[in-house]
Amino acid sequence: MDTFSKSDPICVLYTQGIGNKEWREFGRTEVIENTLNPEFVRKFILDYFFEERQNLRFDLRMEKPLYINEWRLCFVFNRGIPGKKCGNIIVKAEEMGNCRESVMMQFCGNKLDKKDFFGKSDPFLVFYRSNEDGTFTICHKTEVVKNTLNPVWQAFKIPVRALCNGDYDRTIKIECYDWERDGSHDFIGEFSTSYRELSRGQSQFNVYEVINPKKKGKKKKYLNSGTVNTTSPFYIWLCCSIIVPCYYCPIIYHYCTCFPGNPAQPTSLHYMSPYQMNAYAMALKAVGEIIQDYDSDKMFPALGFGAKLPPDGRVSHEFALNGNPQNPYCAGIDGVMEAYYQSLKSVCLYGPTNFSPVINHVARYAASVNDGSQYFVLLIITDGVISDMAQTKESIVNASCLPMSIIIVGVGPAEFDAMIELDGDEVRISSRGRYAERDIVQFVPFRDYIDRTGNHILSMARLAKDVLAEIPDQFLSYMRTRGIKPLPAPPPYTPPGYPTQI
Numbered sequence: 001m002d003t004f005s006k007s008d009p010i011c012v013l014y015t016q017g018i019g020n021k022e023w024r025e026f027g028r029t030e031v032i033e034n035t036l037n038p039e040f041v042r043k044f045i046l047d048y049f050f051e052e053r054q055n056l057r058f059d060l061r062m063e064k065p066l067y068i069n070e071w072r073l074c075f076v077f078n079r080g081i082p083g084k085k086c087g088n089i090i091v092k093a094e095e096m097g098n099c100r101e102s103v104m105m106q107f108c109g110n111k112l113d114k115k116d117f118f119g120k121s122d123p124f125l126v127f128y129r130s131n132e133d134g135t136f137t138i139c140h141k142t143e144v145v146k147n148t149l150n151p152v153w154q155a156f157k158i159p160v161r162a163l164c165n166g167d168y169d170r171t172i173k174i175e176c177y178d179w180e181r182d183g184s185h186d187f188i189g190e191f192s193t194s195y196r197e198l199s200r201g202q203s204q205f206n207v208y209e210v211i212n213p214k215k216k217g218k219k220k221k222y223l224n225s226g227t228v229n230t231t232s233p234f235y236i237w238l239c240c241s242i243i244v245p246c247y248y249c250p251i252i253y254h255y256c257t258c259f260p261g262n263p264a265q266p267t268s269l270h271y272m273s274p275y276q277m278n279a280y281a282m283a284l285k286a287v288g289e290i291i292q293d294y295d296s297d298k299m300f301p302a303l304g305f306g307a308k309l310p311p312d313g314r315v316s317h318e319f320a321l322n323g324n325p326q327n328p329y330c331a332g333i334d335g336v337m338e339a340y341y342q343s344l345k346s347v348c349l350y351g352p353t354n355f356s357p358v359i360n361h362v363a364r365y366a367a368s369v370n371d372g373s374q375y376f377v378l379l380i381i382t383d384g385v386i387s388d389m390a391q392t393k394e395s396i397v398n399a400s401c402l403p404m405s406i407i408i409v410g411v412g413p414a415e416f417d418a419m420i421e422l423d424g425d426e427v428r429i430s431s432r433g434r435y436a437e438r439d440i441v442q443f444v445p446f447r448d449y450i451d452r453t454g455n456h457i458l459s460m461a462r463l464a465k466d467v468l469a470e471i472p473d474q475f476l477s478y479m480r481t482r483g484i485k486p487l488p489a490p491p492p493y494t495p496p497g498y499p500t501q502i
Contacts, residue, residue: 006183007062008033011089013044016055018461023057034183036087039138043162048095051468052461053290058089092137094165103163105198105230106155107142112210112226115178115186119147122179123188125228129163130171139163144179152231160195168196176210176228188212189225198230206230263344269383269412270344276456279411281337283381283446286460287407287467288333291377299329302336303358308348315350318357352387355380359395359406366402372484375475376404383412386419393431396422400436405474407467410445419443438477442470 010031014023029040048054107125115121124144128136139162145151164170172193178186189210200206209224216222263270269279277285292298305317320328321339323346330336359378366376386392396406408423410416422429423443429436449462478484 006034006036009035009038010061011038011040012059012061014057014059015046016057018052018458021457026056034181041138041141043139049465050472051290051465053464058091060089092131092135094131101160101166102157103160103195103199104155104157106153107228108150108152108231109176109210110150110227110229112149112151112176113178113188113212114149115188116147120149121186121188122146123148123151123176124179125153126175126177127163128173128175129165130173136173149226164195168199169194172198174208174228176225189215191228263349270349272341272344279446280381281340282456282460283409283411283463284337284340284379285333286464287379287409288336290464290468291379291471292333298332300333300336301328302330302339303328303361304343304347305355305358306349306351306353307343308350310346313348317354318361319347351385353382353385354388354391355382355386356388356391356395359392359399362404363395363399363402366399366404369403370482372403372479372482374403375478376402377407377471378404379407379409381409381411382419383410383414385414389418390431392422393429396429396441397431397434397436400438400440403478404440405471406441407471408441408443409463409467410443411447413447416443416445419445438474438481439470440474442467442474 008031011029013026013028015026016023026046027042027044029042032038032040046054046056109123112121112123122144125142126138127140129139130136140156140158142153142156145153160166163172172195173190174193175190176188178188180186189212191208191210193206193208198206207227207229210226210228212222212225215225263272265271266273271278288300292300302321304319304321307316307319308314309316309319319325321336321343322328322330323343330339358380362376362378366374399406408419410419420443421427422441424436424439424441428439429441444463444467446459446463449459449466451458451462
């Protein structure tokens with residue numbers, strides 16, 4: 001950190017490997033000199049995979065690392081320096097439109113306000129793209145033109161998706177400042193436009209009044225703080241624009257497992273080894289850790305089927321793992337794991353294995369929601385033995401018109417022919433002559449994803465990637481067939497102590 005001035009920060013982004021958890025540098029922003037509140041122009045464009053856990057790390061550096069932030073999806077976690085508050089990093093993310101255009105443009109100013117006491121002004125422009133939540137994100141900054149009220153800035157090339165994400169009518173805000181060495185740049189004024197307006201090129205339509213709202217509010221005769229206009233023809237490369245809708249709704253995750261074998265015996269698939277997780281636990285953790293971040297409250301109902309319950313030994317195919325039938329919800333995946341381990345100590349595993357009760361259980365919840373505000377995902381972990389095939393097929397056909405998906409993970413060495421039939425990838429599942437409205441089942445055998453070197457982290461990552469691959473399409477197919485439009489974006493994150501953005 002600087003002794004006689006502020007800091008010169010730079011942000012470095014790291015991504016984490018799936019198998020070895022190694023952090024690798026993905027990219028760096030520009031250095032912003034002499035400021036404690038940097039707004040970085042350079043953006044990072046990453047491929048997003050619903051079915052993977054993509055850990056990102058942001059290092060904010062000066063002369064030495066000041067603090068580190070780890071970020072997943074839309075959450076910000078400060079690790080910082082122990083005992084010292086280092087500020088906040090605000091990360092904004094938006095799905096990129098499939099827009100391949102780039103544009104070359106140039107601006108000039110005319111009769112801008114004089115800000116320097118012994119000279120004129122040292123003006124530069126800052127461009128902001130409007131976000132879906134109404135906030136603005138910096139996307140370009142021109143160079144500083146020294147000591148002039150009539151600057152001509154250099155022409156620059158910028159991707160259209162950086163300006164407006166392919167939405168030609170999205171607002172672009174442009175601010176004009178007088179550069180100061182100490183970083184406290186003087187605000188000259190601002191104006192708004194759009195890509196569609198800018199694309200008209202040099203014309204009378206692209207002369208913008210630079211307005212300082214404070215001056216306008218104080219002075220009755222105030223007109224403007226100068227004008228800015230485009231000065232060169234508008235050049236465009238590669239044209240394609242698609243805006244992909246984004247739905248904001250919680251995904252309600254249900255977990256169910258069947259209970260074959262004696263968990264005290266090493267031959268059981270439920271065996272609780274002191275050295276490693278069993279196959280059921282690994283499948284649960286692999287899928288649950290990914291999908292839990294799409295649930296609003298991270299409270300998950302966890303059910304078991306195929307066991308005798310205390311105290312009377314009643315056989316159940318739909319019981320709460322936490323022992324509370326009135327409230328089967330567990331806090332996070334760790335809570336589900338704990339309930340699973342505790343249930344192994346209290347119930348007596350017993351057949352047969354029936355799927356239809358738990359499918360109907362989740363379907364009852366899903367049937368009560370038809371406005372797109374919730375979507376349900378049922379995870380079933382089983383050894384492959386199914387006793388109520390006809391009833392299960394009927395339950396799936398009935399559930400295919402509801403906002404839900406079913407994930408089935410097969411563990412152990414059994415044959416999974418019945419599960420493959422339920423998947424319905426090749427032949428749409430049917431019951432009593434009635435076909436499922438859409439494919440809502442995804443089945444995978446865990447053994448196909450086990451790493452031969454014994455790397456369980458890699459095995460779990462491979463499983464989650466495949467088992468969750470169909471969820472986005474199943475989710476969108478339900479929304480589209482029901483004509484449900486995306487909901488407004490949630491409000492932007494505001495760190496504690498910061499003013500709320502309006």
